[in-house]
Amino acid sequence: MLNKKERIVHAAVEVFREKGIEKTKISDIVQLAGIAQGTFYLYFPSKLSVMPAIAEVMVEKTIEEVKNRVDEHASFSVQLEQMVDAIFDVTRTYREVLAMVYAGLASSEQLKEWELVYEPFYSWMSGFLHKAKTEGTIRSTVNEVRISKLVIALVESAAEQIYLYNLKEDDQARVQKSEVHSFLEHALGVCE
Secondary structure, eight states: OOOHHHHHHHHHHHHHHHHOTTTOOHHHHHHHHTSOHHHHHHHOSSSGGGHHHHHHHHHHHHHHHHHHHOOTTSOHHHHHHHHHHHHHHHHHHTHHHHHHHHHHHHTSGGGGGHHHHHHHHHHHHHHHHHHHHHTTSSOTTOOHHHHHHHHHHHHHHHHHHHHTTTOOHHHHHHHHHHHHHHHHHHHHTOOO
């Protein structure tokens, strides 16, 4: 069961995604969260002040989607492709929310918290790469901690180029995913 703050954040994500930031009212968020409007203000002074908490939820959604998609019994190359697909799909589904979060965090002092928000994803990716390195599937010189951040940044940036900057989505997304997957295989020295 989610506490009130978590309900507000989850409701804000859904309402922002459905209505967009400009058209969303705090009353929309509290109605979906099932709380009184005054309760919202106990946790957040404005609808935009929810941004850092939404960023955490979006990272959690991404990790969850990646974990659900990556088949631990598949080859590393297939797992890499599944991870790329998952990140692209989350970016497509929550494009407006992600654009809002990036804009909200970039224009505030919360940008410093970005690394903390991403720490669970970095940790998962680092473990993913460590396992492949231990199994001899990727080059032995991969620094899992540093490379995990680069992999996430590359895949998210590639997905954002398609879904946040309004390019023709379907064909461009397929090409972009393929290029990212190929680039990562070469960069990681995948040998299967």
